[in-house]
Amino acid sequence: MRELLGIARFKFHPGAVEEFKRLSAQCMEIVRAQDTGTLQYDTYFNADESEAIVIERYRDSEALLEHGEHLAAFMEPILATGEVNGELLGELSPELRAKITGDVPQIFTLYASM
Secondary structure, eight states, X not given: OOOEEEEEEEEEXXXXXXXXXXXXXXXXXXXXXXXXXXXXXXXXXXXXSSEEEEEEEESSHHHHHHHHHHHHHHHHHHHTTEEEEEEEESOOOHHXXXXXXXXXXXXXXXXXXX
């Protein structure tokens, strides 16, 4: 299996960015301490901190499933801080594909590589 790349885009509700930052810091601690296949987990803010992009890279589908288990309790409160959309790039295992429902994230698979 190949590496997966996730891009999550947040547009915060008024006054919610500090809550997002607090929750994100807790998530980062868990990722560092417990995730075994997370290769990158970085958050970027625009100038006025009304929006953020989270870049996530995983060794494979199994690593993303593990990450999801570790952070499951944070998903609802993080999503409550604003509007979110995103993309997941890579070849997903059948198990991971079955767990992703709805249209977020949008899934892209590799067409050609060098």
